[in-house]
Amino acid sequence: MTIRKVAILGVGLIGGSLAAALKRAGTAAQVVGYTPGDDAQVARALGHIDSASASVAEAVSGAAFVVLAAPVPTLPALLAEARPHLDAQAIITDCASTKRSVVEAARQALGDAFLRFVPGHPIAGSERSGPQAANPDLFRDKRWLLCPLDSTPTQHVEAVSRLLEPTGARIDLLDAQLHDRIFAEVSHWPHAVAFAMAAAIAGGELADRAIEFSGAGLRDTSRIAASSPTLWADIMLDNREACLASAARFRERGEAIIAALEAGDRDALVEIFGAASRWRSRLA
């Protein structure tokens, strides 16, 4: 069955890629996008969406699905703006990297429609951003997590799962609070570490030499430090508590390495590196 209209609020890398996947599959009669800036026009020009809406109201009117794919700090205002124009049956989902704060914002903003809100998080991305970086295969064989509340009717979760089918992503369910702790550990804090490493090199006297002599190791280790500074500042602040818990564990291991180096304690280094190496070897 064809979906009549999908509204995507935010059509950068994530929203644009979802739109492109829906357009290619032809599962929705109309895919519209809204952004406050120029991204929607660019996404339109690239063919990711059928039309760029002039307002949130225009975008969500008559839409069977409303997908929030804008930066985390903008979501409360977007939800409030969308609320009065939502179709009575519209199902709302989001793509934010953090889930607890979005759930709270939706609870505040959506009223009765909160029952039709299915929090989501596609586990895909790139250090690139914007609609130019979007592609319909971004989510293929990646996970797309849905974090419904106990009160969320199963049929709405299933509806979002069907909507996402053309992306080729694997849909999995996860508790929102556990989600935020896990992603602080595997994504948010690792971004902070990569930023810290690149910033330290950038601020040192060997910054230019480091560009010249970097190998695959530094290239991989620092890749995500090319990510959007504002996007990641907002994600980490939004998930601050869990990020600080991950930071504390990281700091403790980093200080142990420095202490072992200072003391010339080879056994201590080998023990820390060994624990790291054994764990990392489990990552396919």
Add this chain to the structure above:
Amino acid sequence: MTIRKVAILGVGLIGGSLAAALKRAGTAAQVVGYTPGDDAQVARALGHIDSASASVAEAVSGAAFVVLAAPVPTLPALLAEARPHLDAQAIITDCASTKRSVVEAARQALGDAFLRFVPGHPIAGSERSGPQAANPDLFRDKRWLLCPLDSTPTQHVEAVSRLLEPTGARIDLLDAQLHDRIFAEVSHWPHAVAFAMAAAIAGGELADRAIEFSGAGLRDTSRIAASSPTLWADIMLDNREACLASAARFRERGEAIIAALEAGDRDALVEIFGAASRWRSRLA
């Protein structure tokens, strides 16, 4: 002109790959390998070398080139063992990731032959190790740095450059002391950071969940944490002073990020992340 014999002391990933490149090119009549353990037999079985020597003495006897490709801490003893059996014209080079300590060890061990020692460092590697991971294209289009001393005759540097031609590496010259500072910054300390990150996750209560939910970001950022713990402990201890200088800069940026997160200071985060992102974007 065909080289009569090349002796490679240590035929793991690096030595095995060099041997395989020489064998494939046919520029040496004989490529022999020596290791105290089984690696040389494995390298022989894989066809990387013509024969596995039973001793350092046997390996280096009559060799026009002696290449040290064994772990850093073993190099002083290897050099001392090789010394009495070196051909009077033999040119010696090494592949260690640090240069100052190897130069000192060679100065101590080699006597007159120190003039024929050309310190080297191929900028290629893998988180894998051992002769099984070796391949003749490991160095293709990568840099191979040579760090001759002021006293090293140019003809010996040129001879090593010609020896390495079949690897497809680009030969560049670099001062040994500057080399060690640069590589602390772009390789040694980044390995410590990756080890610290993986060890922190491995030691946390989400270690298993992190395996399940990791994306490309963590995979890339932690890739080099799968590297050999003893190899990297030895490299960092060998280049301790420079590593601690890199560590200090990194710690300062990491602590600034934690402080900004604690204070909810978005501007401070964006500034640090921005400096990181601008620098990283210069890495092709």
